[in-house]
Amino acid sequence: MNVRLSGPWTLLATLLTIMVACTRAVHHQTDTDAVRLAPDIYNEGPLKADLFTVYSAALKGHRHHRMTLSKFRCSELKLPQDPPRPLLIAAPTSPGEYPVVLFQHGFTMRNTYYSQLLNHIASHGFIVVAPQMYLWAGSDATAEIATAASVVDWFSVGLRDALCQRVPAVEPDLKRIAVMGHSRGGKVVFGLVTGVSNTSLKISAVVGLDPVDGTGVGHQTIPAILKNSPHSLNLKIPTLITGAGLGSDGRFLFPACAPKGVSHDNFYSDSSAPAVHFVAPEHGHMDYMDDDCPGVQGWMSFCLCTNGPSREPMRKFSAGVVVAFLQASLLQDSTQLSKALSNPSAAPLKLDTPELYGSVVDITNSFKASV
Ligand SMILES: *[C@@H]1O[C@H](CO)[C@@H](O)[C@H](O)[C@H]1NC(C)=O
Secondary structure, three states: OOOOOOHHHHHHHHHHHHHHHHHHHHOOOOOHHHHHOOOOOOOOOOOOEEEEEEOOOOOOOOOOOHHHHHHOOOOEEOOOOOOOOOEEEEEEOOOEEEEEEEEEOOOOOOHHHHHHHHHHHHOOOOEEEEEOOOOOOOOOOHHHHHHHHHHHHHHHHHHHHHHHHHOOOEEEEEEEEEEEEEOHHHHHHHHHHOOOOOOOOOOOEEEEEOOOOEOOOOOEOOOOOOOOOOOOOOOOOOEEEEEEHHHHOOEOOEOOOOOOOOOHHHHHHHOOOOEEEEEEOOOOOOOOOOOOOOOHHHHHHHHOOOOOOOOHHHHHHHHHHHHHHHHHHHHOOOHHHHHHHHOHHHOOOOOOOOEEEOOHHHHHHHHHHHO
């Protein structure tokens, strides 16, 4: 008898293997309790993280950059239903159910430029999903916000399948979702939580890494998010804003990358309680990104903005406070966030005194109130 399987049987066998793996995953105990107590948020956490890309035909001409792919052993997954945009996913490899974080890249940047930041966050027990939104964009962000909403909606359709093919015992906890964005991506996620576009899944926390709402005072880009009135955004969910002090400095003849009047200070002061604000005065707007950003946009990221002495401290610090904030807002453990607020000198770079509007208890309680 010939035991070699022919085409359709091979496919069926593959599908069965995936189904069995997924079924097993559902019964796995979560490692989350161990993860929450990770002693050092500013370094990679206790879990090994995997980075991989998911293909989407929706963005024609896009290829995830080869150098990043080989460095992180990525492979392009194909799914029965494409996500609305190509994705870079960072996920723990240890069995468990983990909260999900949408990550929006900055203006004209690539999702792969943030691989070190995303890897750091994932190693503390979060699944981070970073879409590539476009290859080039204009100033109006309305469509980008709508696409970001459709990526969140896709989580309930395809995220489980995508994880299953790559990290089979890992489950997305779709009751615990946060959105996070850098620069214009920060504006995009604020668009999601202020109702410019709504998502079918509930978002329980929002993070802006140096969010930017335009090119200067009186020059907010469409749709304007900031109202320039204290605590006017009525977000009803915890907010974390980080800022890089050098972001408001221009470079050569170029305008500042994060101009005063439309940047992190303004997002923080417009945010409702509870909100947290960390500022690193000696680092720059692009210092959240990888040390190695291949391609023209990567070159721009080093050239157009005023940078700090090196990116690593800013990346470790920001990934760390994001982890602390997500532990408090999504997992109701405020240990690390309280420490980060009370002891800024433990961070791997110089920080201004952190600001808190409302209380840490409000941050942990807000989630219970919303279930
Ligand atoms: C989103 O939901 C809010 C609150 O229900 C609503 O006010 C807003 O109009 C919605 N936005 C859109 C684009 O439908």
